[in-house]
Amino acid sequence: MTYVIIGNGIASLGAIDGIRKYDRINPITVIGLENTAAYGKPLTSYLLAGRINPEGMSLRTDNYYKNKDVSLKLATQITHIDLENRVLSTSCGDKIPYTKLLIATGGKPYVPDVKGVEGDGVYNFTDAKDAYRLIDSVKDLKRAVVIGGGLIGLKAAESLYNRGVEVAVIESGERILHLAYDAEAAGLISRRVESAGMPVRCGVRGEQIVRDKSGKLRGILLNDKSFLEADAIVIAIGVVSRIRLAEQAGLAVDKGIVVDDNMFTGADGVYAAGDVAQARDVIFDKDKVVPVWSNAYTQGYYAGRNMAGNNSKYPGTMSMSSISFFGLPTISVGEVNPDLENTDYEIYTFFDEPKQSYRKLVFKREQLVGYVLVGDIDFAGMYTSFIKFKFKVDSQTRKRLSEGEPDVLMWPDDFFNKAWNPES
Incomplete structure (x- = not known):
């Protein structure tokens, strides 16, 4: 019996804990795309703001993996899942066999259709590497524009503001935080943000990122023909599930990988959890992708229990956002x-x-x-x-x-x- 987990985030930690509750013998291999062990992605904004150091991002010590008999394969990209032979292929040409597999590949940044988005001076804000890039550049930044008035966008903007950067936020919707909050709460938060000196513009979207002849970023042209000067553009709209591997393998996918109440995909030995999984929502009583940290851990935990042979029904996802703004x-x-x-x-x-x-x-x-x-x-x-x-x-x-x-x-x-x- 060999357990393999694709993805090294909070869902993978839940799966490790779930497996080891019922199986302390068979080995676990965790494959991570990033060159780091699991860290707290919600803490990325605090890293950018300088409120925590890189060590504070880690979710577990090195001894955790050793004590749980877990092998880490970091900086490794899986390119193919062979469901029939239960083998994974990597970009380096390696073959990794599995008996039970968890797909916990998480989400990738949503990138809007804006001219010039591919180039210097444009940053995503999803992974720790994005924060490190911004930290390295912040001493040269005077002005920044953050695209996205949701939770990720506002926290990225606040973090840059705390670094002394002049920040403006643009949101294509009628108001900020339209998914997680109602209009009254969003209005109260917006007024708090703007009173701190960080303007928020709603109902506009970026059309073109403008650079001078040398390629240096100058700002962004909006669809209302106004222009915002900036030394950096940060795209922080949100994430979409990384479902490519699952699609190529022939698994059922919708907004995410479709799973049942046991986090089972329907393919022998294959489970999914975290931001890539479309699981039952206890409030709306339907399957949804809910990219919430606590849900990801719990989904991973129940997937791990089921992978280890303990029939355990996931209690369901609950949409939740808890965060402070200024x-x-x-x-x-x-x-x-x-x-x-x-x-x-x-x-x-x-x-x-x-x-x-x-x-x-x-x-x-x-x-x-x-x-x-x-x-x-x-x-x-x-x-x-x-x-x-x-x-x-x-x-x-x-x-x-x-x-x-x-x-x-x-x-x-x-x-x-x-x-x-x-x-x-």
Whole structure:
């Protein structure tokens, strides 16, 4: 028995832990495209901002891999998966056999259709190497434009700002953070960002990156014919799943690799997890790719358990974003932008602009299915528990939750009975 994991991110660590819970004997090989062991990609912006050092990016010590009997093959690209013979091919011509395989290749940066995007002065912002490139260049940067008003884009912009760079953000949508937050929360965050001195322009997109005759970057021309001067352009729109290997192998793919509740792809011995996997979403009750760090680890963990022969159903993905912008803490979980014409939904909001505090709770029938907190996030964990365990809440409980007073005593008695008497 040989376990092979393609990808060396948080999902791979989950898989290692899952496998080793039930199989401490058979070897594991982890193949990574980057020349580094697993690190925290959400920490990339903190690395760029200078708030952590490179060592602080590591998720595990070298002893972790040794103690788990894991062989690392770094700076290695897999070019083909032979499902029939259970063999992987590398770009160097090597052949790597497997008995059980996990595809955890993650995501790759989405690159917009902008003229001149291929060239000096343009950076992606997904991997640690992107941050290192920017750190090496930041001493020569006066102005930068970040393309993308989502979570990644705003944190990249804030990190450059903290390095003393003048930064502007452009977003093609009507507002920033349109996927993770609602309009009110996004507006509050946008005003916080702009008050710090970082302009945000929505409803515009880049048409052409402009360079002088020597090739030096001068700025970016927008579709409204305005021009933003810049010494660097940072593309931080988001990621799309790396599904090429799976497609070539003949696995079922959609937005990501299609898996069942065991993270199984349908091909003998082959599983998928992390940003490349399209798994069940517990709130929307359908399969989705949700590129959230905690989900990736959990998916990997359950994939590993199943690879080791323990039949374990993945409990499901939950959309979640928790991040601060210029010191303003925020969190968004679940369905926060419901169809307002659907009478199944009931929405409660609280907004205190001077205190920069916002709370929104979304109920569907008798369950909390989503919430947004900005400013005061102390009870986030409690709200999340109501969503995760799908507690039914009556009108009185909904009112107390909406007033910002969640309490464990609101949990149903049946939940406590099962917790204390699991065999009952």
